[in-house]
Amino acid sequence: xxxxxxxxxxxxxxxxxxxxxxxxxxxxxxxxxxxxxxxxxxxxxxxxxxxxxxxxxxxxxxxxxxxxxxxxxxxxxxxxxxxxxxxxxxxxxxxxxxxxxxxxxxxxxxxxxxxxxxxxxxxxxxxxxxxxxxxxxxxxxxxxxxxxxxxxxxxxxxxxxxxxxxxxxxxxxxxxxxxxxxxxxxxxxxxxxxxxxxxxxxxxxxxxxxxxxxxxxxxxxxx
Numbered sequence: 001x002x003x004x005x006x007x008x009x010x011x012x013x014x015x016x017x018x019x020x021x022x023x024x025x026x027x028x029x030x031x032x033x034x035x036x037x038x039x040x041x042x043x044x045x046x047x048x049x050x051x052x053x054x055x056x057x058x059x060x061x062x063x064x065x066x067x068x069x070x071x072x073x074x075x076x077x078x079x080x081x082x083x084x085x086x087x088x089x090x091x092x093x094x095x096x097x098x099x100x101x102x103x104x105x106x107x108x109x110x111x112x113x114x115x116x117x118x119x120x121x122x123x124x125x126x127x128x129x130x131x132x133x134x135x136x137x138x139x140x141x142x143x144x145x146x147x148x149x150x151x152x153x154x155x156x157x158x159x160x161x162x163x164x165x166x167x168x169x170x171x172x173x174x175x176x177x178x179x180x181x182x183x184x185x186x187x188x189x190x191x192x193x194x195x196x197x198x199x200x201x202x203x204x205x206x207x208x209x210x211x212x213x214x215x216x217x218x219x220x221x222x223x
Contacts (some may be wrong), residue, residue, distance in 0.1 A: 006093075036128075067138065068124065072159050079117055079120045081213065082213040082215050085213045085215035086213070087212065101162065102161070103215065112215060112216050115209075121210060130216060150220075151204070155219065162193070164191055167191065168189075169186075169190060170190075171207070181208075182209040183210075184208075204220070205217050
């Protein structure tokens with residue numbers, strides 16, 4: 001049983017990594033200025049509803065290969081591996097609970113897949129690159145980002161800064177294997193909130209595992 005409170009800030013694992021939580025406003029070939037990572041997370045925490053944006057314009061005449069090339073051209077040089085995150089799935093979940101108790105927005109940023117990691121390491125190996133699920137990277141990233149913005153804001157409003165007891169958690173028995181990526185889905189935490197009965201709930205989305213590093217794909221949750 002792990003007990004975390006706002007008096008115990010989470011540890012930093014494997015350095016730090018930026019996070020971009022502003023939604024894409026234009027096609028992947030043209031990317032607007034982005035807020036700083038901490039500012040983006042704090043904005044989502046203050047008012048998740050205000051973070052809603054119109055989806056990016058995506059030219060459906062482009063094949064997936066060209067859409068990905070344009071997306072990558074916009075996000076910059078290739079990244080070779082995940083930064084930040086945690087060395088194990090258990091450590092990632094425990095850091096998440098600690099960050100929630102401390103309302104530590106910087107820690108939430110460190111644990112989340114970045115846009116660069118999405119474009120270079122995650123998206124190319126997903127089912128969304130081929131029919132019948134084919135979806136342009138700019139649009140899929142927008143959907144992931146929107147779910148994170150709303151989910152994290154609501155999560156911090158409900159549980160941020162409060163003592164939280166993690167009784168346990170479970171994910172799907174086996175990961176979804178996509179080339180070098182293992183995707184842990186259906187993760188549910190059993191928590192014991194103050195002055196209420198233990199409950200099982202989804203507080204984040206899938207977990208990406210790559211070369212021994214674990215990060216959250218999104219903070220989409222049940223709230």
